[in-house]
Amino acid sequence: MKAILSAAVDWYVRLHDSNVDDATRAAWQAWCTADPRHAAAWARLEQLQGRLGSAPRGAAQTLEIARRDRRHAVKALALLLGVGAVGWQGYRASPWSADYATRIGERRRLTLADGTRLDLNTDSRVDVRYDAGQRLIQLQRGEILVETAKDARPLSVRTVAGDILALGTRFSVRQDNDVSHVAVAAHAVEVRPSRASQVVRIDSGYSLSFAADHIGPLQPLAPGGQAWAExxxxxxxxxxxxxxxxxxxxxxxxxxxxxxxxxxxxxxxxxxxxxxxxxxxxxxxxxxxxxxxxxxxxxxxxxxxx
Known part of the structure; x- marks a missing residue:
C-alpha cells in the first residue's frame, strides 16, 4: 500500500503543476479506475488534504511543500499519515470532524477520485465514501454543488432528509435543519426521502425541498441560485x-x-x-x-x- 500511496502523492503533485494538461488528467483518471486500491489511496490523500484545513499551520504547510517539491512528497505523506494515526485522534473525535469542511465565509472546490467536481459553500461539512459498488457523498451541514464524472457506480448525496441519486448531472444540495433543498442545473436527479416510499425525479431547470417524511412541489430553478460557487x-x-x-x-x-x-x-x-x-x-x-x-x-x- 505504501507504493500506491506514493503514486497517489506523485499524481497529486503532477495535477497541481501549473503546466498540467488534459493528457495528464486523463492518465490520472485511468490510474484511479485501474485498481480499487488506487481510488482508495487517492481518497485517503484527499481526506487528509481536507482535514488540513483545520490542522495546525505547520502540518498544513507540510503537504503544500510536498505539492511543490516532488522529492519531498513521499516523506511528507509518511509524516502526515503518521501524525494521522495519533495526532488527529482528538480532531476526529470533535463534532467538527469531516473529510472536507469550510469555515464561515470560505468556499472550496475539489476533484474527487472519480473526477467528480465538488464545491463546498460557506460553513459546510461533507464525508466521501467510495467503494467498489457506490459513490456516496454525505452532507453533514451546509451546501454543495456536484458535477458528476462518468462512472459505472451510482453517485448519491445523503442528507439528514434522505438520498439524492445523480443521473449524470450538475446539481446543488443545501441542508437547512431537517429540510434539504435540491436544485438541478443539468440532466436530472431522483430524490428519495428516508422515511417515505415516494421517489421524485427533478429535471434540469427545477428544484424542490424535502424532509425525511415528505417531498415538496417542484419549482423553477431560481436565477443565479448556484452563482455562489463563483x-x-x-x-x-x-x-x-x-x-x-x-x-x-x-x-x-x-x-x-x-x-x-x-x-x-x-x-x-x-x-x-x-x-x-x-x-x-x-x-x-x-x-x-x-x-x-x-x-x-x-x-x-x-x-x-x-
Whole structure:
C-alpha cells in the first residue's frame, strides 16, 4: 500500500503543476479506475488534504511543500499519515470532524477520485465514501454543488432528509435543519426521502425541498441560485431581509435587518468574498444604513433611525 500511496502523492503533485494538461488528467483518471486500491489511496490523500484545513499551520504547510517539491512528497505523506494515526485522534473525535469542511465565509472546490467536481459553500461539512459498488457523498451541514464524472457506480448525496441519486448531472444540495433543498442545473436527479416510499425525479431547470417524511412541489430553478460557487450572490426581486439572511451565512457574528425595511425589494449581484462591500451596495440602492455596534454585530436599519 505504501507504493500506491506514493503514486497517489506523485499524481497529486503532477495535477497541481501549473503546466498540467488534459493528457495528464486523463492518465490520472485511468490510474484511479485501474485498481480499487488506487481510488482508495487517492481518497485517503484527499481526506487528509481536507482535514488540513483545520490542522495546525505547520502540518498544513507540510503537504503544500510536498505539492511543490516532488522529492519531498513521499516523506511528507509518511509524516502526515503518521501524525494521522495519533495526532488527529482528538480532531476526529470533535463534532467538527469531516473529510472536507469550510469555515464561515470560505468556499472550496475539489476533484474527487472519480473526477467528480465538488464545491463546498460557506460553513459546510461533507464525508466521501467510495467503494467498489457506490459513490456516496454525505452532507453533514451546509451546501454543495456536484458535477458528476462518468462512472459505472451510482453517485448519491445523503442528507439528514434522505438520498439524492445523480443521473449524470450538475446539481446543488443545501441542508437547512431537517429540510434539504435540491436544485438541478443539468440532466436530472431522483430524490428519495428516508422515511417515505415516494421517489421524485427533478429535471434540469427545477428544484424542490424535502424532509425525511415528505417531498415538496417542484419549482423553477431560481436565477443565479448556484452563482455562489463563483463567489456571487444573485437576487432577483428579493426582499431585503432575504438578501441579508443570505449574506449573514458568509460572515461571523450577527447580521440582521430591522422590520421597518425588511420588505424593501431589490435585484442585484453581490460579492460574497467581501460582505462589507455588499452591505455598502445595499446602502447605495435602498434608503437603509448598516448600523455597526461592533465588527461582529451589524443591522440594516432605516436611514435616520438611532
Amino acid at each position: 463567489g456571487m450572490l444573485v437576487s432577483v426581486d428579493w426582499r431585503l431581509d432575504e438578501v441579508v439572511h443570505e449574506l449573514a451565512r458568509y460572515r461571523p457574528g450577527y447580521l440582521g435587518c430591522a422590520g421597518e425595511v425588511a420588505g424593501l425589494r431589490l435585484s442585484g449581484a453581490f460579492n460574497l468574498d467581501d460582505t462589507d462591500v455588499a452591505l455598502a451596495s445595499l446602502e447605495d440602492a435602498l434608503p437603509v444604513r448598516a448600523r455597526r455596534m461592533t465588527r461582529y454585530w451589524v443591522r440594516m436599519e432605516p436611514i435616520g433611525k438611532g
